Amino acid sequence: MNEKPEKLIDKKGIRLDGRKADELRPVKLEVGVLANADGSAYIEHGKNKILAGVFGPREMHPKHLSLPDRMVIRCRYHMAPFSVQERKSPAPSRREVELSKVIRESLEPSVFLELYPRTGIDVFIEVLQADGGTRCASITAASLAIADAGIPMRDLVVACAAGKIDDTVVLDLFDAEDKLGAADVPLAIMPNLNAVTLLQMDGILTPEEFETAVNMATEGCKKIYALQKEALKTKYMITKEEAEEE
Amino acid sequence: MKVMPTFFEKKQLVTPGELLAEGDYTAGENTYLEEKKVYAARVGLADVDNKKVNVVALRAFYIPKMGDIVIGTITEVGFNGWSVDIKAPYTALLRASDVLSRPFKPQNDELSQVLNAGDLIVAKIASYDRAHDPQLTVGEPGLGKITRGQLMRVTPTKIPRVIGRKGSMISMIKQETSCQIILGLNGVILVTGKTPEDEELAMTAIRKIEEESHTSGLTDRITQLLKEEKTKREENKVE
Numbered sequence: 001m002n003e004k005p006e007k008l009i010d011k012k013g014i015r016l017d018g019r020k021a022d023e024l025r026p027v028k029l030e031v032g033v034l035a036n037a038d039g040s041a042y043i044e045h046g047k048n049k050i051l052a053g054v055f056g057p058r059e060m061h062p063k064h065l066s067l068p069d070r071m072v073i074r075c076r077y078h079m080a081p082f083s084v085q086e087r088k089s090p091a092p093s094r095r096e097v098e099l100s101k102v103i104r105e106s107l108e109p110s111v112f113l114e115l116y117p118r119t120g121i122d123v124f125i126e127v128l129q130a131d132g133g134t135r136c137a138s139i140t141a142a143s144l145a146i147a148d149a150g151i152p153m154r155d156l157v158v159a160c161a162a163g164k165i166d167d168t169v170v171l172d173l174f175d176a177e178d179k180l181g182a183a184d185v186p187l188a189i190m191p192n193l194n195a196v197t198l199l200q201m202d203g204i205l206t207p208e209e210f211e212t213a214v215n216m217a218t219e220g221c222k223k224i225y226a227l228q229k230e231a232l233k234t235k236y237m238i239t240k241e242e243a244e245e246e
Numbered sequence: 247m248k249v250m251p252t253f254f255e256k257k258q259l260v261t262p263g264e265l266l267a268e269g270d271y272t273a274g275e276n277t278y279l280e281e282k283k284v285y286a287a288r289v290g291l292a293d294v295d296n297k298k299v300n301v302v303a304l305r306a307f308y309i310p311k312m313g314d315i316v317i318g319t320i321t322e323v324g325f326n327g328w329s330v331d332i333k334a335p336y337t338a339l340l341r342a343s344d345v346l347s348r349p350f351k352p353q354n355d356e357l358s359q360v361l362n363a364g365d366l367i368v369a370k371i372a373s374y375d376r377a378h379d380p381q382l383t384v385g386e387p388g389l390g391k392i393t394r395g396q397l398m399r400v401t402p403t404k405i406p407r408v409i410g411r412k413g414s415m416i417s418m419i420k421q422e423t424s425c426q427i428i429l430g431l432n433g434v435i436l437v438t439g440k441t442p443e444d445e446e447l448a449m450t451a452i453r454k455i456e457e458e459s460h461t462s463g464l465t466d467r468i469t470q471l472l473k474e475e476k477t478k479r480e481e482n483k484v485e
Binding site: 149152232 | 261262264265276285287288307337376377401
C-alpha cells in the first residue's frame, strides 16, 4: 500500500478491496461488551475496530460545567497507539479533539437532554484499529452505547460516508481511498425522524455528485441502522431464549 | 370510526426511535409524541393501554420521586447534614434536624457520631424537583441506619418485577427464604436473614428475576428454583 495504485477503481467498477461502488464493508455490531460502563458497544466496520463506553447520567465534575436547564454530553474520541501503521502518540491530537466535538454534536440532537438538568454523560470512544471512516463507525457505536445505558433518546444515530475516487462516486471509503481519493462525505442521520445530524465534506464535488454521494450515504446508513437495531435486540433476546429453554 | 394503526405486537422488543403508533394515541412511559406519531425512547417492551402507548424499559436509571423508599450510602458529613449517594444522577441531602428529631445545634452534636461516611441508610424522598437536589427523611418507622444484612443492586426498572403482581413475588421469596427484604426503588435491595445462606438464596432468586424479568411464568420458575436449592442444601447438610 506504499505506492499509489494507478487506478482506485477499474473499468468493471471494482475497487481496490474488491467492492462495487455502492457496496458497504462488512459491519459487525455488539452491545453491552463492557461490564464497568453503564452502556457500551463494539463495532467492526471493515478493518475498523472501535469500542464505545458510556457513563451516566451522573453529577458533573467539575460542577461548574453542568447546565441548569439540561444535561451535558462529554465525548472523547481517542485512537490507540497501535491503531494505525505508524505508532500514534497517545496524547490527544488536534484531529482527535476536533472529532470528539464533531461526534458529540452529532449525538446531542438524539438525546432528551432537557429531561435531566444539571447532570452529564461521558462518552468514551476508543479506536483499536483504524481503516478510514472511523468517525462514522464511532458515531454508530456511541449511539448504541447510549441506548444501552438506558438514556432516553429520540432515535438512534447512524453514520456512513460516501466519496469520490477517480471519477466515480462510491460508498464507504476505506483508508487508501480516503487518502488518495478526490472527496469524502461523512453523513450521520436519525433514520426514523429523517434528520441529518452530521454532514461534512472534504474535497471537491459538483452539486450533482454531492447529491449522489448524500443519497448513497443515506442508503448505507439505513443498511447499518438495520444491523444496529438487531444488535440492540440481540442482547435482550439471548436472555429471553435462555429462560424459555429451561 | 377509523381504526388507528399501531406498528408493534404486544410485548414486542423495541429500540429507541422505533415508530410505535400513528394518529389518535398518547405517549406514555419511555415514549414520545411528534406530529401525531408515537416513538419509543428506550429499549423495552411496547404495550398499548387505552390509547396510551408505553414501553417497559429493560435498562434505565433511577430518577428520584417524592415518597419513594430508597437505600443510600453516606458520602459526606456536612455542617448541618449528610450527602447521600442514592444511585441517581443527583446526590441526595439528609438534614441533621431530621435525624435528631430536635433542633440541631452544631456546638452540642457531632454529626459523624450519628452517621458517618460509608454508613448505609434506608430513607424516603421528602422532596425533589428539577431545580433542587432530592431531600431525604428517616423520620418514619422502618427507616434509618442499616446495621445488618446484605446489599445487592438491580436495574431500577426491574423493581416492580421483583415485587410481582400485588406483591406476590416478593412475599413468596420472603416466605421461602425466611429473609426480610427491603426494596429501594433506586434499585438497591437489602436482604436480612437469620443466616448468610438464607440471604444468599434470596439473592440468587432476585438475580434470576432481574435476568429474566421480561419472560412470562417467572413466579413459578422462581418458586421451583428456591425449592430445588433448598433440597440441595438439605442433602449437603446430611452428608
